[in-house]
Amino acid sequence: MKRVLVVDDEFLVAELIVYALEERGYHVLQAFNGKSALAQMNKSPALVITDFMMPLMNGLEFALSVRDDRNWNDVPIILISAAQAAISEENRRIFAAVFEKPFDVQAVLGKVEELIGPPEPDRGGTLF
Amino acid sequence: MTTSIPGLDTVLNGGLVAGGSYVLQGRPGAGKTILANQIAFHRAGLGEKVLFVTLLSEAHEHLFKLLSTLSFFDRSQIGTNIQFVSAYREMVTEGLDGIVHIIRREIAREKRTLFVLDGLLNAHYQAQSRDQIKRFVAELQGHAGFGGCTSLFLASARLSDDSPEHTMVDGVIDLADEIVGARSVRRIEVRKMRGSSMLRGLHNFEITDSGIVVYPRLEAAYKGMAEPELASEMLSSGVEDLDNALGGGFRSGSFTLLMGPSGVGKTMLGLNFISRASHAEPALFFGFYEGPERLKEKATAIGLDFDPPIKSGTLKVEWNPLGEDLLDRLGERLLRQVREQGTRRLFIDGAGAFKRAAVSQSRIVEFFSALSNQLRANGTTTVASWEMPDLFGGSADTPAPEISSIVENIILLRFAEHYARIRRVLAIMKVRDCDYDTAVQEIRFGKDGLKLAPLHPAIKDTLDGSAQDAAPHQAR
Numbered sequence: 001m002k003r004v005l006v007v008d009d010e011f012l013v014a015e016l017i018v019y020a021l022e023e024r025g026y027h028v029l030q031a032f033n034g035k036s037a038l039a040q041m042n043k044s045p046a047l048v049i050t051d052f053m054m055p056l057m058n059g060l061e062f063a064l065s066v067r068d069d070r071n072w073n074d075v076p077i078i079l080i081s082a083a084q085a086a087i088s089e090e091n092r093r094i095f096a097a098v099f100e101k102p103f104d105v106q107a108v109l110g111k112v113e114e115l116i117g118p119p120e121p122d123r124g125g126t127l128f
Numbered sequence: 129m130t131t132s133i134p135g136l137d138t139v140l141n142g143g144l145v146a147g148g149s150y151v152l153q154g155r156p157g158a159g160k161t162i163l164a165n166q167i168a169f170h171r172a173g174l175g176e177k178v179l180f181v182t183l184l185s186e187a188h189e190h191l192f193k194l195l196s197t198l199s200f201f202d203r204s205q206i207g208t209n210i211q212f213v214s215a216y217r218e219m220v221t222e223g224l225d226g227i228v229h230i231i232r233r234e235i236a237r238e239k240r241t242l243f244v245l246d247g248l249l250n251a252h253y254q255a256q257s258r259d260q261i262k263r264f265v266a267e268l269q270g271h272a273g274f275g276g277c278t279s280l281f282l283a284s285a286r287l288s289d290d291s292p293e294h295t296m297v298d299g300v301i302d303l304a305d306e307i308v309g310a311r312s313v314r315r316i317e318v319r320k321m322r323g324s325s326m327l328r329g330l331h332n333f334e335i336t337d338s339g340i341v342v343y344p345r346l347e348a349a350y351k352g353m354a355e356p357e358l359a360s361e362m363l364s365s366g367v368e369d370l371d372n373a374l375g376g377g378f379r380s381g382s383f384t385l386l387m388g389p390s391g392v393g394k395t396m397l398g399l400n401f402i403s404r405a406s407h408a409e410p411a412l413f414f415g416f417y418e419g420p421e422r423l424k425e426k427a428t429a430i431g432l433d434f435d436p437p438i439k440s441g442t443l444k445v446e447w448n449p450l451g452e453d454l455l456d457r458l459g460e461r462l463l464r465q466v467r468e469q470g471t472r473r474l475f476i477d478g479a480g481a482f483k484r485a486a487v488s489q490s491r492i493v494e495f496f497s498a499l500s501n502q503l504r505a506n507g508t509t510t511v512a513s514w515e516m517p518d519l520f521g522g523s524a525d526t527p528a529p530e531i532s533s534i535v536e537n538i539i540l541l542r543f544a545e546h547y548a549r550i551r552r553v554l555a556i557m558k559v560r561d562c563d564y565d566t567a568v569q570e571i572r573f574g575k576d577g578l579k580l581a582p583l584h585p586a587i588k589d590t591l592d593g594s595a596q597d598a599a600p601h602q603a604r
Contacts, residue, residue: 009214012187032217033230053188053206055181055213055230082189083207101189 002116005029005045007037007062008080009054013101017049017080020105021112025119034062041072046116047096049108052081060087063094076115078108129241129278132170133163135342135460138349139318139327144299146241148323149269149279151248151293153286154303159314159335160282161191162198163303164244166339167280169200172209176241179234179277180212183219183227183247188212199338216247224254224264232271243272248283248293262292269296289319298322303333308487311452316342332454332487343456346502347494356504358382358536363409363473363509366400369580373556373565378511378537380472381504382560385479385531386513388541393552393571393578394513396430397539398475399423400578401511403432405443410469413445414462415477420445431577444469453485459499466508474503476512493530500534536560541571554580 004026008014018028029045031037034057037050048066052059063077076096079087084100092098097111130143137143144150152160168178182188191212195201206212213234218226235243245251245268255261265281272279279297286302287293294300300320306313316333318326327349333342362377371377378384378401386394395418405411413423420438423445427434437443446465448458458481466474482499483492503510532538538558544551552571556564569580 009217010187011185011214011216013189053212055215055218056233058211081207082192082203082212085204086207102193 001027002046002119003027003029003043004112004116005031005037005040005043005048007031007034007048007050007054007059009033009051013051013080016105017108020109024109024113025121026112027119033057034059034065037062038065041066041069041075045075047112048075048077049112050077050079052079052083052086060091060094067094078111078115080108129171131167133166133340133342135331135333135344136163136316136340138344139316139331139342140321141325141327144278145323146278147273147276148298149265149273149281149296150299150301151281151283151287151297152301152303153283155286155305156284158303158305159333159340160284160303161246162195162335163340164246164280164282165191165195166198166200168210168242168244169202169205171242172205173202176209177238178210178242178244179231179240180210180244180246181227181231181234182212182214183216183245183250184214185216188214197337216250219250219254224251224260227251228264228267228271231268235271235275235277239275240272240277242280243268243277244280244282246282248281249285249287252283252287252291252293258292262296265293265296294320311487313454313487332456334454334457341457343454343460345491345495346456346459347491347498350498350502353498353501353505355501356381358504359507364404365397365511366402366404367397367578367580369569370397370554373567373569373580374537374559375562375564378509379560379562380509381507382536383500383503383510383534384512384537384539385535386511386539386541387516388513389516389518389543392541392543393554393573394515394541395426395477396571396573396578397541398477398511398513399427399430399432402443402473402475403427403434403437405437405473407440407442409472410441411437411443411473411475412465412469412471413443413475413477414448414465415446415475416448416450416481417478419447419449423447429575430573431575444471448481450481450484453481455482455486455491455495458482458485459495462499463502463506466503466506471506471508474508474510476510479512479514493534496531497534532558553583 004021006017009032021028029040031040033054050059066072078097079095080099080103082101096115129146130137154160172178215227215230218230252261269279302317302319304315314333315330317330327344331342331344333340359380361380363380364371364377386397388394402411402413424434486492540555540557542553544553553568554571555568568583570583572579
């Protein structure tokens with residue numbers, strides 16, 4: 001099952017992205033700052049969507065930490081942020097895509113699908 | 129620490145104390161968030177770092193959208209000098225300790241000069257006891273203040289004076305939006321301010337496209353200022369006959385009230401006064417009823433040409449169309465114009481508009497006292513018209529009884545019916561410390577200007593509105 005990790009301190013924004021991803025059929029993990037997101041990386045998300053301004057560890061610091069770890073450095077990271085001016089051109093390259101808030105959810109979903117493919121159908125399994 | 133909010137630093141006697149902690153309280157819509165953001169963007173614009181923590185479920189982007197209509201909002205500061213973070217989830221899942229943990233780490237991460245917590249009431253409701261909220265505020269202000277960071281706690285309700293938050297912080301600023309009559313009035317009050325004096329009491333403010341503008345009560349802002357001595361120099365009223373009656377004109381720096389009903393000639397007298405505008409004596413028309421074009425036409429009718437002085441800049445026309453206004457905004461606008469221009473001759477056409485703008489009529493005397501003192505201190509000689517309600521009659525309502533004692537000169541203008549003809553008459557009621565002509569005189573307008581003519585000694589009771597003739601069969 002393809003997992004997507006959503007990292008955002010803003011409750012409403014996070015809920016919106018999580019809902020859209022789950023509707024599409026992705027399995028979603030959640031974290032509310034960069035630090036707790038790093039702890040979730042061992043659950044092997046196929047892709048990460050992160051905010052920039054967050055407490056304890058911001059989205060850029062988190063992305064740099066992920067890139068520095070050879071276990072996860074190929075996991076695509078999408079940045080969604082209102083703080084566009086805070087991201088230098090060089091740092092933008094760390095991210096597979098950058099969306100400015102307010103963002104188009106369908107555009108984000110399209111990018112997720114482009115990067116990791118459609119969600120895998122839930123095979124479920126049978127008892128018999 | 130300056131806030132850059134016009135008028136607020138005056139109320140705060142220079143600004144907030146750096147490293148201090150303040151509660152900013154008021155109902156939703158009172159302007160707390162705008163005020164805090166205006167300060168935040170100002171400090172960020174100076175290159176300082178600001179931490180803005182919200183305990184609200186509202187998305188930051190929604191806030192940015194609303195703030196983007198205000199000129200102080202600068203999106204390039206977001207994420208660079210101002211960090212907006214939400215601690216809503218920590219509050220819900222971990223309680224107040226979770227919020228403190230996050231904020232402590234954030235403050236330690238980077239040197240900040242301002243920390244804003246939006247949603248203090250939510251934290252208040254999370255607290256299990258008074259001690260817990262007290263500890264919460266104490267920890268936050270302690271962590272912030274230790275590094276010299278100023279804290280603003282925003283509460284969407286007025287906390288009681290004995291609430292733990294009030295007792296802990298260095299200052300409490302109250303914002304309110306109240307209905308007075310049919311109008312809505314925004315008010316700010318600094319209820320507590322440790323380590324600094326402030327202008328106590330209520331001050332009006334408004335939210336403009338530039339953000340919040342505070343109008344300190346004029347009488348509070350200039351409290352304790354000694355009344356300046358008047359110069360001995362005299363300024364011509366612009367009407368030779370009136371100068372003669374006044375004993376040479378108006379004393380420089382004096383304040384003259386022209387009282388009379390509509391149409392009696394108050395504006396004409398005032399126009400004559402400012403028609404003597406020159407580079408040495410710049411003049412300002414500060415009026416409410418007539419725009420510049422109508423004013424020029426009116427002046428032309430009595431032989432005054434305002435085009436040259438307006439073009440040369442020696443005469444300025446400041447028209448304030450009647451509408452809802454704030455007393456202190458009007459006062460500040462007038463004083464700013466006077467200071468910028470270096471006005472020596474000022475004509476306020478319709479000083480009653482100040483009274484109408486006053487939310488509290490009980491302030492009018494103190495307001496005019498402060499205003500006239502400031503004008504005197506600026507070396508401005510002022511003539512102000514005041515409309516009396518009755519066209520005829522013996523009553524002479526002054527703006528307020530005490531105002532008569534504030535002004536140096538009072539000139540009364542009346543209509544009087546005399547043998548089926550309306551006459552305009554003028555009487556000097558008061559000239560401070562100077563002899564003057566007490567005769568009632570008739571005002572005559574013409575292309576050759578405004579003249580005063582003594583009434584025949586046999587005509588009496590003109591100020592009552594119905595002139596009596598001592599020799600009734602002989603019309604004069």
